[in-house]
Amino acid sequence: MTQAPEFWNIVYDNDTAPWVIGEPQPAIVALERAGWIRGRVLDPGTGAGEHTIALTRLGYDVLGVDLSPSAVAYARRNAEDKGVPGARFEVADALAFADRGDRLGEFDTVVDSALFHVFGTESDVRAAYVRGLHRICKPGGRVHILALSDAEPGFGPRISDSIIRDSFTADGWELEDLSPSLYRGRVTEVVAEDAARYGLPTHGLVDMAAWLARIRRV
Numbered sequence: 001m002t003q004a005p006e007f008w009n010i011v012y013d014n015d016t017a018p019w020v021i022g023e024p025q026p027a028i029v030a031l032e033r034a035g036w037i038r039g040r041v042l043d044p045g046t047g048a049g050e051h052t053i054a055l056t057r058l059g060y061d062v063l064g065v066d067l068s069p070s071a072v073a074y075a076r077r078n079a080e081d082k083g084v085p086g087a088r089f090e091v092a093d094a095l096a097f098a099d100r101g102d103r104l105g106e107f108d109t110v111v112d113s114a115l116f117h118v119f120g121t122e123s124d125v126r127a128a129y130v131r132g133l134h135r136i137c138k139p140g141g142r143v144h145i146l147a148l149s150d151a152e153p154g155f156g157p158r159i160s161d162s163i164i165r166d167s168f169t170a171d172g173w174e175l176e177d178l179s180p181s182l183y184r185g186r187v188t189e190v191v192a193e194d195a196a197r198y199g200l201p202t203h204g205l206v207d208m209a210a211w212l213a214r215i216r217r218v
Contacts, residue, residue: 039108097132
């Protein structure tokens with residue numbers, strides 16, 4: 001389900017992105033409170049920048065990156081509006097981390113909220129992303145992935161737990177935990193029809209089945 005930047009620009013320019021909920025994901029907030037976010041942090045597919053903003057406010061050295069220039073512009077405005085002008089964002093392609101990771105540097109923690117599942121069943125694309133994560137993640141660092149689960153139907157790209165497991169079986173990774181979780185989305189006009197089809201609310205926020213994975217770079 002990979003798309004050109006122009007595809008993503010439209011939903012930010014029109015403010016119809018179903019993943020823009022005006023706050024960080026509760027699952028990511030819980031990760032931070034449990035002490036799993038440490039050191040220098042990367043927020044790939046930052047979108048509206050909620051996780052970068054929240055973590056910057058807490059004193060973390062964090063960088064949010066997104067393929068979409070409109071997303072980055074949105075995130076910067078969001079940070080200003082929330083009184084965190086120091087939050088840092090850049091336009092960057094997560095699929096190019098393996099080739100251009102040296103420009104971003106290395107990270108102790110990667111917080112992937114709703115990016116990994118965008119690659120769906122595209123095994124070659126996922127492999128490129130995972131190689132890039134290995135390139136930019138320090139040895140001993142951790143990647144946290146929050147992805148929509150195919151355990152229930154609904155809008156958005158959904159994946160199985162086996163896709164996550166299979167993607168991190170190569171040398172250089174240790175899958176430490178993979179558990180059911182929840183992802184909070186927003187029903188906007190672009191998904192309202194799908195939401196109705198699956199018996200979900202047709203407006204407002206909705207919690208959906210997700211996977212939360214913790215993977216250590218060895």
